[in-house]
Amino acid sequence: MIAPADYLEAAKLAELSADLVTQGYEIVKNPQDTGFDLVATRGGKTVAFQVKARSHLREAAPNLRYLREQARQHGFDFHLVVVNPPREKTITFEGLETILYDYIASTSFPEIDQLAPHSSITTVRGLNIDALTVTKDTIRVTGTGLVDVQMEWRGDEKHNSITMNSDFPFYFNIIMNYNFEVEPDSADIKIDTSSFFE
DSSP: OOHHHHHHHEEEHHHHHEEEEEETTTEEEOOOOTTSSEEETTTEEEEEEEEEEEEGGHHHHHHHHHHHHHHHHOOOEEEEEEEEOOOOOOOTTHHHHHHHHHHOOOOOOOOHTSSSEEEEEEEEEEEEEEEEEEEEEEEEEEEEEEOOOOOOOOOOSSSSEEEEEEEEEEEEEEEEEEEEOBBGOEEEEOOOOGGGOO
């Protein structure tokens, strides 16, 4: 199993190689008997590169000293490229569950209506916001979540009513004004009820 830091190093090495080729360097990846990740040459100047994830630096320190000395002996410049994992971004939108619930509960969705004679959205929860775009006039939010649905089959004098609750994933891409009102013509909401029929 390849560790995440190894993936980071490999991705950075590929990016570095492409950048150097664009700049007119001739490159050799993992040249034999050197230990360098990459050697790049242009106009009589040669640079040896070593790519390391920050989490690998401490354990790699002795080898990096050795590689720096090897580069000096060959007359190469030595560049250590340190890569860090991307920082995870957190997007929050206070009150979005309520905004989405108010809109979804007051809108007809054929996929919900076909579940039972009497179906209603009771909760919107578990939202994950993928993108938030704010302009001078509108707010666009895209993401996923869950809707809780109550389904009811009403009985008569001979049969009892049956009620069932289930949750379904949904996708949303909505545009709101600054009063946090969803613009109906631009709302794209898809509720996946396929699990009900499995």
